[in-house]
Amino acid sequence: MQVNPWALTSVGLVIVVTYYLGRRTSRFARSTHDFLVARRTVRSRRNAAAISGEYISAASFLGVAGLVLKEGADALWYPIGFTAGYLALMLFVAAPLRRSGAYTLPDFIEARLGSSALRTLSTWVVVFIGVLYMLPQLQGAGIALTAIMPAPAWLGAVLVTVVIATNVMAGGMRAITLVQAFQYWLKLFALAVPTFILCVVFFGTGGSGSAGSLGQEAPPRFTDDTTVTIETDVTLGVAQPTPVAVDGADELWLPGEDYSPPPGSELVFAEGSRVPVVDDGALTNDSWLRPTENSTELLTTYSLMFALFLGTMGLPHVLVRFYTNPDGKAARRTTVQVLLLLGLFYLFPVMIGALSRMYVPKLLVTGNTDAAVLEVPAAMLPGLPGQLLVAVTAAGAFAAFLATASGLLVSVAGVIATDLLGGKVRDFRAATIFVAAVPAALAVLLPIEDLSLSVGMSFALAASTFCPVLVLGIWWRRLTWLGAMAGMCVGGGLVLAAVVLNAVSERTGGWAPWFIQQPALFTVTAAFLFTVIVSLGTARRVPDDVNAVMLRLHAPDPLGFMRDRAVARFGKAEERVRTGRGRHRK
Amino acid sequence: MTDEFYPSVDGIRAPDPTLGKSVQPEPPVEPVAEVAEPEPPPRIRRQRVVLAEPSRSSGSLRARVELEQQTSWGELLIKDLIKIQLRSGLALAALVVALLGSLPAVFFLWPGFTELNFVGIPLAWLLLAVAPFPLLFGVGLWYNRLAERHERDFVDMIEN
Structure with missing residues (x-):
């Protein structure tokens, strides 16, 4: 591992700019309302960039190209699912969720179903999903840092944790909004520019001739x-x-x-x-080029789509950004723009993945396919130009770790500060330290898994726990807190069981069938079923204020039925008077 | 919650637009205003914006109150809105699921399909790596228009 000074410089720059922007914007952050939801003043365009920036994690920036390199056409379902999840979010959740006036996911659930027991349960599920999702980000940072300089793997994780914890403690949601929006454009640039240049090199050096080899019935x-x-x-x-x-x-x-x-x-x-290929990859180029042709893979693909399509709406760091919009209409418009921004971004990792199949096949031997984005520029362009491009992609990768990890940190710290502590700014800061320290310690101690694997499980878990509560809570009057709790326990329990079985089967010969490796198709269905059945069985527990809550969720914004629960709980007296009733734009 | 809302109804109704710049102090706000010195100017301005808005008929006011109080009529209104929003959401979701969900089945049932090329690039890759994104964005735009139209219609109906 030799030092790439350009990459080191660019990563340093990303960290400095992240810190500077966070510092600048957090000057305005004073109250809990700022820290939790940025005072609900984020306009749709900036919020869309921030959501996309936060959502493009290590799994998207590095993982998608790596999966395309390894599995080929079947891996193309990941970007589709990642994007389609926002369509589901928009169709069924975005605007009503914002109109509820809640400030965290557990708060929404309590506002709708009026149960503090369910609120506590969902608090812990949020913390669990958040930590599970943060782990690969921090480990990815370790991998990326070792690729550009001789450093121990834990250094990257600790570095990222320190930077984001400093920012989040200074300004919470206020501090990270602009940073994440900036990081979206940085990531788009960091992947688009190398892709264009490498494509020019590819066609310029007569590479289009060798592209024909991708269709052959032979390995690379x-x-x-x-x-x-x-x-x-x-x-x-x-x-x-x-x-x-x-x-x-x-x-x-x-x-x-x-x-x-x-x-x-x-x-x-x-x-x-x-080139030999790691065991779960596509051995020959023609099987790489062609999508699924056997029934097990077909079912796995459907199950994966299910998890990604419905899991996005259950991710705490995604939802928390929707609370920052001024009203329900803005939340919906934000999502439309997110669909555009994500669609634009995901064109590039696919192309990089295809190029790396030709130029860095050795990654197929080491199994370290997640490094494709970082290695292919140097392999195609020797010398300084290649190193510069590596520097650009490394900067983008670090932006991905920082953006996603900071979003997760804000959402989980917000939940802990308001549910387990007093909800003051001081509590938020204390929670931040705690939430940053736990995943960092785990990232240092646990062995490194495939980046996309644990992200896939986080989606399955989110889809099986929060998706039924959200969708049924917003559209179905007869939901009860007991039903919601039953659904969450069943869905979450089944996913965890699948995770355990999967880990056991990996160590004992890989006997697990497809529905254990990719369980969403059954766990989400079971969660929905249990939620509905138990709700119907406990019809007496339907909350008394269900009609008033439904009115608030669905009445158009101009009628002014929205209440801000964060102000009602944490605001100062005059704020409560001002925004507690009637409309409240800002 | 309903108790909270009544003063606001009064607050909207009380001032006469012909009164010009005279400001009606709102009872619950006043004591705070006296304590906090720099606050009053922005609050006066804000109040005017709110007051200027409802030059609505008493009918609109009645509709809003009925919505708020959940009379059977108000409940019916909001149920209709929920139903139409849900229906358009489900229809668009079904469209996307049908289009994207049929792709794996097509690849599976008709292996020859994966051999097809379009300007040198396998058709399957174009369908998977490029085509879904404009589709998702288009459906998102479409739903946004539908949902905003439903809400506009609802507000118009309430106000007339």
Whole structure:
């Protein structure tokens, strides 16, 4: 690992700019209302950029290209699902959620169903999902830092944690809004520019001829003599007999066998030899190029789509940004723009992933496919230009870690400060320290998994716990808190069981069927079913004020039925008078 | 909650527009205004904005009160709005699910489809990597227009 001074400089710049913008905007943050929801003054255009910036996490910026490199056409469902989740959010949740006047997800649930027990349960689920989602961001930061300088893996995690915790403590939601909006455009730039330049290089060097090889019934080839150092446990397979030198001893690898070279060993491949692929990847280029052709994968794809489509609306850091809009209409308009911004962004990681299949096939051997975005520029453009492009993508990757982690930190700290502590600014700061420290410690201690894997489970968990409460709570009068609680417990429990079974099966030979690896199709359905059945069985518990709440959720903004629950609870006396009744734009 | 709302109804109704710049002090606000010195000017301005708005007929006021009090008529009104919003949301979601959800099935049932190319790029990649995003954005725009139209219609109906 040699030092890339350009990349170090650009990452340093991103951190400095993040800190500076956060510092500048947090001067205005004084009250709890600022820290929780930025005083509900964020206009739709900026909020859309901030939501997109926060949403494009390590899993999107690095993970999507890595999955495309490994799995090909089947991986294209991830960006579709990530984006389509916002459509579901817009159709069923955005405007009514904002009109509820709630300031956190547990607060919305209490406002709708009037149960403090359910509020406590959802508080803990929010904390759990938040930490689960934050973990890969911090670990990703560690991976990215080791790719550009010789550093221990924990350094990146600690660095990111310190930067975001400083910002969030200074200004909460106020501080991170502008930062996240800036980071969206930075990430778009950091992926779009290298993609354009690499495409020009690709076609300029007659690469379009070699693109034909992507359709062949053969694995990718090494373009040079290549030495690959195995760093983690991998299982490799080949589609054609492949000569390889393992630590100097010549071997011939045969199709159908599994090879697990021990970590630390060096594999040497001659120029033109075929590339072995980690076990769950697409072995040959034509299977890479073609989408699903067997029924198990078909069902997995549907299950994944289900998780992503319905999981987005249950992610606490996404929802908390919707509370910052001035009214329901602005929340809806924000989402439309998010659909545009995300669609624009996701064109690029796919192209980078396809290019990396041709230029950095060695990542398929090491299994470190998440590094594709960081490695392909240097592989295609030797010398300074390549290093500069690496610097640009590394800056984008750090922006991704910072944006997502800070959004999660604000949402989880807000929930803890208002539900478990007193809700003062001081409490918010204390909660921030706690929430930042726990995932950072876990990120340092736990082994590193595939970036997209734990994100996939977070989506499944969010879809199976909060999605039924939100959708049924907004559109169905007969929901009761007991029903909601039953649905959350069943859905969440099933997902956790699947996670455990999956981990066991990975260590004992991978026997888990598809519905354990990607459980959303069944867990979400079960959660909805239990919610509805138990609600119907406890019809006496339908809250008395259900009609008033439904009116508030759905009455158009100009009628002025909206109440701000944050002001009602934390505001000063005169604020309460001013905004407690009637309309309250700002 | 309803108790809170009544003063506001009075607050809207009380001043006569011909009174010009004379300001009607609102009873619950006044004591705070005396304590906090720099507050009064913005509050007076804000009050005027609120007061200028409802040159509405008493009919609109009645409709709003009925909504607020959840009379059977008011409840029916809001139920209709919820129903129409939900219906358009479900229809658009069904459209997207049908279009995107049919893709894996098409690839599965008709393997020849994946061999098709369009200007050198496999059609499947274009359908998966490019086409869904304009579709999602378009449907989002469409729903936004529908939902805002329903809300406008609802407000117009209440105010007339």
